[in-house]
Amino acid sequence: MPLSADTPAPRPGRYDFWARTWTAYERRHPTTPPVIAQAFLCSGIAPSRTRLREMARLSALLLPELAPEGAETDEVLDRHVFEERAERGSGEAGLRAVLGRLAVAPLPATGADLWLVTGYAPGAFALVPRVRHALLDGVGSSAVTSLVGRMLGGSARPPESAPAPGVPAAGDDRGTASVWGVCRAALVLADVALGVPPAARLARVPDRAPGAPVLHRWTFVRTAPLRPLLSASGASVNDVLLACLAGALRSWARERGDRVPRGVRAMVPVTLREDADRPADGNRFVGARVLLPLREPDPLRRLAAVATRTRTVRRRSARPDVEALLRRCPDALAVWTSWRSLRPRVGSLVASNVPGPPGGLGAPGFRVDHVVPMLFLPSGHPFSVAFMDYGGEVCVGFTTCPEVGGLDRLPGWFDAAARELCEAAAPGGPVR
Numbered sequence: 001m002p003l004s005a006d007t008p009a010p011r012p013g014r015y016d017f018w019a020r021t022w023t024a025y026e027r028r029h030p031t032t033p034p035v036i037a038q039a040f041l042c043s044g045i046a047p048s049r050t051r052l053r054e055m056a057r058l059s060a061l062l063l064p065e066l067a068p069e070g071a072e073t074d075e076v077l078d079r080h081v082f083e084e085r086a087e088r089g090s091g092e093a094g095l096r097a098v099l100g101r102l103a104v105a106p107l108p109a110t111g112a113d114l115w116l117v118t119g120y121a122p123g124a125f126a127l128v129p130r131v132r133h134a135l136l137d138g139v140g141s142s143a144v145t146s147l148v149g150r151m152l153g154g155s156a157r158p159p160e161s162a163p164a165p166g167v168p169a170a171g172d173d174r175g176t177a178s179v180w181g182v183c184r185a186a187l188v189l190a191d192v193a194l195g196v197p198p199a200a201r202l203a204r205v206p207d208r209a210p211g212a213p214v215l216h217r218w219t220f221v222r223t224a225p226l227r228p229l230l231s232a233s234g235a236s237v238n239d240v241l242l243a244c245l246a247g248a249l250r251s252w253a254r255e256r257g258d259r260v261p262r263g264v265r266a267m268v269p270v271t272l273r274e275d276a277d278r279p280a281d282g283n284r285f286v287g288a289r290v291l292l293p294l295r296e297p298d299p300l301r302r303l304a305a306v307a308t309r310t311r312t313v314r315r316r317s318a319r320p321d322v323e324a325l326l327r328r329c330p331d332a333l334a335v336w337t338s339w340r341s342l343r344p345r346v347g348s349l350v351a352s353n354v355p356g357p358p359g360g361l362g363a364p365g366f367r368v369d370h371v372v373p374m375l376f377l378p379s380g381h382p383f384s385v386a387f388m389d390y391g392g393e394v395c396v397g398f399t400t401c402p403e404v405g406g407l408d409r410l411p412g413w414f415d416a417a418a419r420e421l422c423e424a425a426a427p428g429g430p431v432r
Contacts, residue, residue, distance in 0.1 A: 017326035018283030021338030022134035028339065029379040031208045034133035035107070036141045037374040038388065039099055039117075039126045044366030046118050046125040051152075051363070053077040056114055058148045059129070063112070063136070080113045086120035094120040100213035102128055103374060103399070111135050125366075133376070137283040138354035139271050142388070146357030149368065186325060188316050192267070192287045193337045195346030199265035199289070202249065202348050203382040203404050218372050218397040219411035221418055223389065229425045233300075235307040238353045240421065241387045241394065242266065242310070243303040245351060246292040247417030252406050253294065264292045266385075267347030270314060272323050286322050287341050288313040290351075299421040342378040350375065350384040359391035373397045383410075 022034055047055075056077050084102070086094035098117050107113055111132035118125045129145055136144070226240055235243075245266070253260045269285040290313060293305045329337070340346055352375055361368040372395050373386035382404040386397045396414055400407045 016283065017329050017334050018137070018285075019134050020331055020334045022132070022283070024335040025338050025342065026132075026134065031104075031210050031212065032377060032379040033104060034376045034378075035103060035130050035374075036133050036136060036138055036376075037103065037128055037130040038142070038145060039095075039128050039372040039374060040145070040361070040368045041095075041124070041126050041370040041372060042362075042366045042368050043124055044362075046116060047127075047363070047366070049078075049081065049083075052081045052083075052114060052116060055127075055129075055148055055152065056080050058151050059112065059114070059144060062144050062147055063131075080108050080110070081116075082113060083116045083118070085118055088119050089122075090120050092120070095126060096216050097213075099126075099128070099216050099372075099374060102130070103214050103216070103376070104211055107132060128374075133283070135283075137271070137285050138269070138352055138373070138386075139273055139284070142354055142356055146361070149357060149361040149363070152363040188286065188288070188322055189325065189337060191289060192346070193340040195265075195289070195340065195343070197263065198345050199348045200261040200263040201344050202253070202261065202264065205344075205380055205382050205401060206403055207379075208401055212401070214377050215400050215402060215407055216372075216374060216397065217407050217411050218395055219415055220370065220393045220395055221415070222393050224392065225422050226418075229422055232425055233303060233307070235303055236310070237389075237394070238387070239303060239307040239310055240418075241353060241396065242268075242290060242292065242351060243299065243306045244414055244417040244421060245385060245396075246294050246296075246302050246306065247299060247420065248410055248413035249292065250294045251413040251416070252410060255409065256406060260294050261348075262295055264294050264348045265289045265346075266292055266349055266351040267341065268310075268313070268350075269352050284323070286326070287347075288316075289347060292348075299417065299424045303421060342381075344380045347381075349381055350378060351387075352385070353387040356388040356390040356395075361390075371395060375399050377401060383407075 025034060053074060084098050086098045090097070095117060098120075102115055102117075107130060111134070113130055115128040115130070116125060117128060129141070131141055221241075221244075223237070226237065229235075229240065230237065233239075246264070249264065250260055266289070268288050268290045270288050272284045272286060290306065290309050293302050296302045296305060326334075342350075352373075354373060356371050356373075368390075370393070371388055371390040373388040374397060375384040375386035377384050377399045382400060384399045386399075388395050388397070396411065398407055398410050
């Protein structure tokens with residue numbers, strides 16, 4: 001999503017920290033566009049262009065700031081609705097190739113569009129909504145697509161008009177904070193921006209050419225086998241996924257013949273949203289660094305180490321004081337923080353866990369079988385990883401560039417790490 005000459009400034013107000021930082025990041029790194037996207041893998045009859053326009057209209061109701069001028073006309077909506085045909089019968093490989101190109105395709109000036117991908121398998125297609133990260137975070141994007149699906153199925157009504165993204169509602173007191181609270185929030189941001197101690201680099205990545213496609217791979221992990229582990233350990237699903245990611249990256253490094261690195265730190269977004277927040281409330285999160293114990297061979301000890309760190313991160317980051325400080329952050333400091341926080345020296349990779357839409361999405365003629373998150377790849381990073389749950393499973397999506405090897409094996413290594421962890425925690429499993 002490289003910025004073009006007609007790309008407008010971010011519409012949220014100056015207090016929106018992430019609108020400013022992501023826009024600055026886009027300008028500094030035009031070949032690594034930060035796009036929020038999901039691929040809804042569907043079976044049935046592909047929707048007509050009329051139905052695609054209706055999806056775009058419903059999205060505009062949910063996100064008025066993203067609505068194009070004259071959004072009720074087919075001519076305007078056709079500039080936000082696109083169709084792409086994969087090589088006939090190419091299967092998942094053909095779908096992945098198309099998604100890799102879509103990830104770097106320019107967006108309309110409003111910052112959002114919708115793609116229909118067909119041809120890769122009989123009776124199958126993918127719906128891919130995309131939005132600029134400067135305008136919406138992953139949680140908000142997931143909520144929007146979920147509501148659009150429910151409205152198409154007749155189980156939800158269009159929302160009432162809402163303030164623009166990032167604009168506090170009347171009486172919103174999120175901007176208040178004590179002096180001590182601001183100091184604590186500043187320490188949270190300093191950990192992300194300064195990166196002390198520095199993170200280990202998993203691999204050196206050359207600069208990407210403009211429009212160079214990225215690579216997507218994914219695997220699905222059923223959540224039912226994880227429940228006994230969660231109950232016994234007290235860990236969260238996110239803890240388990242990060243521990244499995246550490247195990248997968250350990251296998252990746254060993255197969256490459258590299259020394260298993262110490263100090264691999266994942267940059268993990270921590271949401272600041274509350275239950276009453278609207279999908280269109282812009283970006284509502286703060287970044288946090290989580291050490292991934294790649295050198296720990298024991299899967300249960302890997303999980304315990306990750307869970308300890310994430311509990312500390314959540315306790316420190318999920319504070320109103322953090323958001324209050326973000327709202328008052330000067331432009332220059334916001335830009336500097338974003339530039340620092342996504343450097344490979346500060347975080348080895350980005351790992352984001354976004355709650356997915358509720359299961360059973362669909363509309364007349366088709367159903368959504370799986371949801372694949374498509375996380376953008378920051379400049380200089382070899383990988384980014386996204387987790388998203390839907391219908392009793394979590395999709396683990398990996399993004400990388402062609403210059404980094406081993407991506408084809410990462411989903412299998414993740415599956416192996418998940419099996420190893422569940423077997424170790426099972427009654428009668430290995431004694432640790």
